[in-house]
Amino acid sequence: MDFSYGPEYDDFRGELKGFLAEHWPAGGGGEGESWEDMVERAARFRAQAVEQGYLLRWVPRQYGGSEQEPDAVKAAIIREEFHRTRAPDEPRGIGLMMLVPTLLERGEEWQKEKFVPATVAGDYKWCQGYSEPGSGSDLASLRTRGELVGDEWVINGQKIWTTNAIDADYMFCLCRTEPDVPKHAGISYLLVPMKQPGVEVRPLKQMNGGQEFNEIFLTDARTPADWIVGKRGEGWLVSRTTLKHERAGIGNALGPVNAFQGVVQLAKKTLRAGRPAIEDPEVRQRLAAIEGYVRSHEYSSHRQTSRAFRGKDLGRVSTMSKLISTNIGSEIAKLSLDLLGDEGMIDPLAQGESAESLGASRSWLTQYMFSLGIAIAGGTANIQRNVIGERGLGLPRDYYAQRSSGK
Amino acid sequence: MDFSYGPEYDDFRGELKGFLAEHWPAGGGGEGESWEDMVERAARFRAQAVEQGYLLRWVPRQYGGSEQEPDAVKAAIIREEFHRTRAPDEPRGIGLMMLVPTLLERGEEWQKEKFVPATVAGDYKWCQGYSEPGSGSDLASLRTRGELVGDEWVINGQKIWTTNAIDADYMFCLCRTEPDVPKHAGISYLLVPMKQPGVEVRPLKQMNGGQEFNEIFLTDARTPADWIVGKRGEGWLVSRTTLKHERAGIGNALGPVNAFQGVVQLAKKTLRAGRPAIEDPEVRQRLAAIEGYVRSHEYSSHRQTSRAFRGKDLGRVSTMSKLISTNIGSEIAKLSLDLLGDEGMIDPLAQGESAESLGASRSWLTQYMFSLGIAIAGGTANIQRNVIGERGLGLPRDYYAQRSSGK
Amino acid sequence: MNFDTSEEQELLQETIAQFVANECPATRVREIFDGDTGHDPAFWKGLMELGLGGLVVPERFGGAGLEVIDLALATETLAYGGAPGPFFAHSLAALAIALGGSDAQCERWLPRLASGEALASVAFAEADGCWQPEEWQLAPGLKVSGAKHFVPSAELADLFVVGTAGGGLALVAAGEGVSVEAYEGVDRVRRMGTLRLDAAPAEVLGDAALAARVRDAACVLLAADAFGTAQRLLDMAVDYAKQREQFGVTIGHFQALKHQLADMAVEIEPARGLYWYAAHAFDHVPEDSARYAALAKAHISERAMQLGRDAVEAHGGIGFTWECDVQIWFKRAMLDRAWLGTPDVHRARAADLAGW
């Protein structure tokens, strides 16, 4: 076991450090730099980083990437150094993470040329239209209809839980195009322009006051007949194409580790009976109990990364990352609420003098509620448990899910 | 709300106190009383208590009971005063609790005459033969066969989880007598003499070393043709006859309350870093958290008793008593293991000098493991959750259970 | 033994439930929640007309002369309905005066509080979570100065029962030397504010034992509120499981969810007995009064908060939206849990009071 990267990668790291020192010096720009200047500078930096093979390593050059051999160690070094210097990483949008891999694997050549370079450059913004009201994990019950009328698909229905829909230029979505074919088999994967009269986006306010999600109402929305990825009725299959590059499918424990460090700070800052809460034996026990889970997840993730790099089987733990993170987030959130005490009664979005004193607590309160959203966002915990039980432990499939999917 | 019983019952309590003072003075016998003498004296006392209408109030006089009007308040007063003076209560055997009510409701007259008086007097001891290996909560899969050969049932099969089988004179059991009728409909309720060559009892040792349970092997065991309660094929129905008297179906929180008092004592007695564990803030938090559940259960049970007395609906909480007790027992057990510390490594059944020092801890360790047995004994927790979900909350029945029972 | 509600008490709960169902159904609760004041004057007027302003006010001062158990039962029912406004603080202030006020104080305030003509609140919390009478620092006197936080309905109140150093209470009327800075609480149907006193005229209320007694009553009422809140959260989750379909059946068919709902029910159902006994002990069993109040507040507010999390999860994505009513009761649970101190504070108190 070894947490160093070995001499062969020292040069790589040295080159990367040199590149960053030159192109992203001292955390970025000078004082008083405008937002626009910063955005432009980041874009310039990204283009250079792609040119050098540090970003978009998994995207072919012809579509705007740097087309490098997959190398999990290089990927880890890049992540570390970019994180350390706060250099702009690959854009995190769903277009890059989900649509681009799908197009690269299953798209027509003209589709790749039209959509991939503009997406990786950040010029095309995407949202995802899978979920519908009344069909969460059950894609077989999808109701949004796409009908081929002349040389256009005419789409009617409703999507929900869409992030960034307001800014998006396009949506990749699943529609039922073959009404006579049952269940999964009647679904197609369509690309739909968002800026058209038939598409209405309505923000979904969350219980913590945030508005990350949207509903999308599709009323005779239109898209060209050939803006379909894969064949008619193959949409379900196409939608399951996932990112197969050096960073993919590997447990990442950064979130829980950071959240844990945060709650330790909160416990240091919070007073109980005049003394820091972190001196309270019960708080110490709870923190150490949570840290057991956090460090387990952290080093289990390192192990998975190492094994993925060497092409070794990740084992059943690979099905568990989401639920592990959710569980940790939930425990941290509950402890934070205990630490917040009175501040847990103030609306995190509230204004006013008393609200001012909230300071850092404000974000913890938002976080407390958001931890519930996280539990739900990655498929509810129960869906995760089905996956773990069935794929991880080899237990039989659910009766109803099996019946519904016709498999 | 009122924890007194009102003037109308003061006389009753006064009479009862007088009766106990006379017939069960000062906790019973004198020093050096032999076991046999004590048993005989208890039997005499019980007969007098029945005569006076204090015990077996729900059993007709002709069958050895005192045949009183149901009165939950009187029942509570009797329970309190008997408990206070440690007077012998009704025998706790499964024969009295389960067979007698069944015979009273569904037995032939000759069956009542033959079995009820001897059972309530403690002369006939019973065990129950419902569970089988491979059919826990699923009675439809019962495999023990009863075949009518001449004027006898010939029984072959195996029963499990039978308590007190070694001492029992008779067993009431479920056998499949109608092999061509599916599921529940082919089962009959038979009474079987235990002292015969075809019945072999084998103790089942538990993980805590106890041997409360037995397996029963039935190999051409025989019982008269008319030792059947209800008609052929009605056994499942007959087995569901339950005690319908003043003490029945009411939450009783005595067990958890006593266990909680015990763990408080353990925390007082146990030293941590030289000081009583109960001074440790974390232990205090855990105790108070458990007490929240214990007192909830205690007063919820008082409420149910009160409502049952007045014939009022008990509500969904009435489906929950077992799981509530199990949960509390489990939390108490876990805390006790933390308090035991090193003593949690010594076999509770061990002999020897070091084992001597265990003292009270010994029973806690047994209890720690036994808390698991309790969880299982009343039907596993998952069966309880089905009952709560379905009967308590009105949620749909389980697919597999429904299919199997044919309902 | 009859540890059960009387017919009168059941009638009280039914009457309130019916009134809330008619005058403040979930749609109306939602309007108040999304509005700016957390208060519905017409609904409040209706509650006062029902006599809920004076449940524990002696009859000779225009009240119903009932006990804390009755007030707690009313509180549960109102919480289940999501009732907005100052009921909790108003009732607690009235109770404080009824328990400890001089004849003059009672005569002056109780009839007006019972009728709803005046509205009262309680001002306990000082900075850094100092909620308990033993922790108060605000100096008593004929003129009082200082700040009290998390005062319910502070903007609306005509009268404040204010905690003072040494565990005393004082009556301070709105007006001279009194200002309020309201803020948005997480529970948008029960707004709070900071009460700032600057040489405000004050009268001493009751003797040295009163404040602790009022604190115990507050624990009981918060427990009752949390119980009603938790019941509503449970019922919402169960109802949703019976309606929402997935894979061609209602999701209540899925054993995992069914068992989670069963576990939720097991967590909260028996707690009814705990808050009942805590209220009963307040009224009739002095030696158990403080201890069971602390236990009930800690246990039930903790359960309600967890039930809120569980109910959100049981609703899936929709449970996390502002539009879904679950959040209204979820946030009610947050207030019940934090007001007067978090559960660990009251567990520690219960342990002390048990003599451990």
Add this chain to the structure above:
Amino acid sequence: MNFDTSEEQELLQETIAQFVANECPATRVREIFDGDTGHDPAFWKGLMELGLGGLVVPERFGGAGLEVIDLALATETLAYGGAPGPFFAHSLAALAIALGGSDAQCERWLPRLASGEALASVAFAEADGCWQPEEWQLAPGLKVSGAKHFVPSAELADLFVVGTAGGGLALVAAGEGVSVEAYEGVDRVRRMGTLRLDAAPAEVLGDAALAARVRDAACVLLAADAFGTAQRLLDMAVDYAKQREQFGVTIGHFQALKHQLADMAVEIEPARGLYWYAAHAFDHVPEDSARYAALAKAHISERAMQLGRDAVEAHGGIGFTWECDVQIWFKRAMLDRAWLGTPDVHRARAADLAGW
């Protein structure tokens, strides 16, 4: 970065697993469990022939010269197999000598421990749960007297590494002034006893830092043992769910049980990384060594114990019987949890070591 086992390490684990499967399958474990000694001399001899007596003994003293990570991996595999006997204590004693012994001590003992010719154990616990070096009271010297409890395989050992006041260690050979009173532990495959020393000849072992270091190693090994134990408990529960039928299907079809098994897996699976890193830190990251050892011992032994309870429940009634093998690993988890102090002790230590 390669945070993964090497080919050699995988081979080590495979070899041990194969050996246990052949020489000590569950049926044999059961015989030892039901027997009187908790020891299988032939199996032990086999382990020694495999070289497991000297994994961490330097090569010049006849060992394999490996690290604590290797010892921990071996420990996990042996625990999964339910291996009976003195492996844990013997290895820990050998490690103590290898880390801190003088040349003479090493030469005298390590070759014999590596070969299995001699058997060693560790004697730490004093009365009232005093496990940690800082708590020991037994006076050091050339003759030592006092009692040590919960000494593994005390009856079998030729040599004891004994903790002394001030956090020191001493070597005490069986013989003069040494007596053992064995008792039946809850884990019947790893018996323990009280070691009574009455002016027993002793040699000081190592410097003042050694005892704490050996304690940290013990934490890591107990964590590894608990991890292997928990894995076995999980696998037994999963296998049972795939075999046992109810209502015409295997019970693994029931979503509630499936989810419970999934939750059990989520509780334990990632902990492999924690014990690995604790072992790695012991070998290579001094600043993390004590802290991660404490964290791993606390976290994993707690998880294993809970997994034991869950596995019993997942088996239904049969899981509670003596005949069912679940109890063997359940009780193994009980020992891993209590030996060297319960999880709360090590959580408190981990908090202190974190500098909180």
